[in-house]
Amino acid sequence: MKLSEVLNDALNQQIIHELTNSSKYMQIASFFEDLQLSNLANYFKKQSDDEKQHANKFMNHINERIGGKVTLQETPFFNLGLIDIYSVGAIYVEAEENTTASIESLYDLALNEKSYMDLGFLSDMLSEQVLEENEASRFTMNLSMVKDFVLFNSLFGE
Secondary structure: OOOOHHHHHHHHHHHHHHHHHHHHHHHHHHHHHHOOOHHHHHHHHHHHHHHHHHHHHHHHHHHHOOOOOOOOOOOOOOOOOOOOOOHHHHHHHHHHHHHHHHHHHHHHHHHHOOOHHHHHHHHHHHHHHHHHHHHHHHHHHHHHOOOOHHHHHHOOOO
16 A cells, blocks of 8 residues: 555654754753763763654655655754753653654554554554653653752763
């Protein structure tokens, strides 16, 4: 069955979503670098790389489908603006929750279009989101209790 244009467009939007998350995490990494908290910076660089890998998974899925066409649009610039160290957790959790909601919408769209071939891939991506949301929540909970950021940074050792 050929990938519908509607689902193809929605999958392309997910690629942009993943790349936007990657940009957010790189900005957070830079924020931690500015504070000389290099282990936390490296943690968010890894998160950024993970989001790029997710974008690649969606690109590969589209390219493997008959009728699929990746059409990358410009990734919207995301500016975190002025943040403090405690707001990082909220940004992180919100990004992962929004990603889950976006993939759930894709799953619903695929189900409504009877594009059953796509459900396994989207189910796998949702399973991955369970881990992503848990990690973001755990990080945020720990961050909210931190009194010594240098010590917290050391917990993310190389």
